[in-house]
Amino acid sequence: xxxxxxxxxxxxxxxxxxxxxxxxxxxxxxxxxxxxxxxxxxxxxxxxxxxxxxxxxxxxxxxxxxxxxxxxxxxxxxxxxxxxxxxxxxxxxxxxxxxxxxxxxxxxxxxxxxxxxxxxxxxxxxxxxxxxxxxxxxxxxxxxxxxxxxxxxxxxxxxxxxxxxxxxxxxxxxxxxxxxxxxxxxxxxxxxxxxxxxxxxxxxxxxxxxxxxxxxxxxxxxxxxxxxxxxxxxxxxxxxxxxxxxxxxxxxxxxxxxxxxxxxxxxxxxxxxxxxxxxxxxxxxxxxxxxxxxxxxxxxxxxxxxxxxxxxxxxxxxxxxxxxxxxxxxxxxxxxxx
Numbered sequence: 001x002x003x004x005x006x007x008x009x010x011x012x013x014x015x016x017x018x019x020x021x022x023x024x025x026x027x028x029x030x031x032x033x034x035x036x037x038x039x040x041x042x043x044x045x046x047x048x049x050x051x052x053x054x055x056x057x058x059x060x061x062x063x064x065x066x067x068x069x070x071x072x073x074x075x076x077x078x079x080x081x082x083x084x085x086x087x088x089x090x091x092x093x094x095x096x097x098x099x100x101x102x103x104x105x106x107x108x109x110x111x112x113x114x115x116x117x118x119x120x121x122x123x124x125x126x127x128x129x130x131x132x133x134x135x136x137x138x139x140x141x142x143x144x145x146x147x148x149x150x151x152x153x154x155x156x157x158x159x160x161x162x163x164x165x166x167x168x169x170x171x172x173x174x175x176x177x178x179x180x181x182x183x184x185x186x187x188x189x190x191x192x193x194x195x196x197x198x199x200x201x202x203x204x205x206x207x208x209x210x211x212x213x214x215x216x217x218x219x220x221x222x223x224x225x226x227x228x229x230x231x232x233x234x235x236x237x238x239x240x241x242x243x244x245x246x247x248x249x250x251x252x253x254x255x256x257x258x259x260x261x262x263x264x265x266x267x268x269x270x271x272x273x274x275x276x277x278x279x280x281x282x283x284x285x286x287x288x289x290x291x292x293x294x295x296x297x298x299x300x301x302x303x304x305x306x307x308x309x310x311x312x313x314x315x316x317x318x319x320x321x322x323x324x325x326x327x328x329x330x331x332x333x334x335x336x337x338x
C-alpha cells in the first residue's frame with residue numbers, strides 16, 4: 001500500500017500542473033480574478049502536501065512536523081471554499097474580509113504537531129458541511145449535468161473519508177495514517193483528471209447548473225415553441241455558432257430575450273446548458289466538413305466552425321463524439337475508388 005501511495009504522490013504533482021493548465025485555461029474557465037487565484041492556491045497547497053508525503057514515505061523526512069506543513073493543512077479547506085463558492089452558489093461577491101478564512105493557516109505556524117493535525121481535520125469538517133449543503137442544492141440539475149454532479153459527489157465522498165481518517169488519527173500508526181492520507185489526495189487528483197478528460201469545461205458546467213438552480217423562472221410570458229424555432233433558425237440558417245465570440249448575451253439579444261431567459265429556455269426545453277448547445281452545433285458542422293473536405297487541415301476545420309483554438313476544438317469534439325477529429329475522419333472516410 002505504501003508503494004501505491006508513493007506512486008499517487010508523484011501522479012498528484014504531475015496532475016496539479018496539468019489541471020492548472022486545463023481547468024483554468026481561458027476557454028474552459030469563466031471564473032476570473034480571486035476565484036481563479038484561489039483555485040491555483042488550492043492546487044499548490046495539495047501539491048505541497050503530496051511532495052512532503054512523498055519525502056516522508058520514501059525517505060522518512062521530518063517535514064511532516066514542520067510549520068510549513070501545518071500551514072498547508074489549514075490552507076486546503078479555505079482555498080477550496082473561496083474557489084468553489086462563486087461556482088456552486090452562482091455568485092461572485094468577493095470581499096476582503098473573506099481572507100480571514102486563512103487566519104487559522106497563519107496560526108498553524110505556531111501550533112504543536114499533535115494539535116495541528118487533528119485541528120486541521122476538525123476545521124475541514126465545517127467546510128465539508130458547507131459543501132454537502134451546496135451539492136444537495138444542485139440535485140434538481142442532475143439530469144442535465146450528470147457527470148459534473150457525480151464528480152462533485154465523488155469528491156465529497158473522498159473528503160468524508162479524509163475527515164474520518166483525521167478523526168481516527170490517535171488510533172493509527174503514523175506511517176499508515178500518512179500512507180492513507182496521501183492515497184486519498186492522489187485518488188482525488190485521479191478523479192478530477194478523468195472528469196476533466198471527459199468534460200474539459202467542468203467548472204463552467206457546474207457554474208451553469210448553479211445559475212439554473214438559484215434563478216427564478218423568467219419564461220412566464222414567453223412563447224417557448226416560437227422562441228425555440230427562432231433560435232434554431234439563427235443557428236442553422238444564419239450559422240451564428242461560427243462566430244468565435246458568440247456568447248449568451250449576444251444570442252439572447254438577437255432573440256429579444258434576456259440572457260437569463262435564453263439560458264433557462266435551453267436548459268429546461270433542450271436539457272443542456274448554453275455552452276454545450278453551441279459546442280454541439282459547432283461539432284456537428286465540423287463533422288460534415290471533415291468528411292466533405294478531406295484535404296482540409298483539422299485546425300482549419302475547427303476554426304471555420306467557431307472554435308477559438310485547436311485545443312478547444314479537440315476538447316469539445318472528444319467530449320461530444322468520444323474521439324478526436326482525426327480519428328473521426330479516418331473512421332468515416334470513403335474508400336478510394338480504383
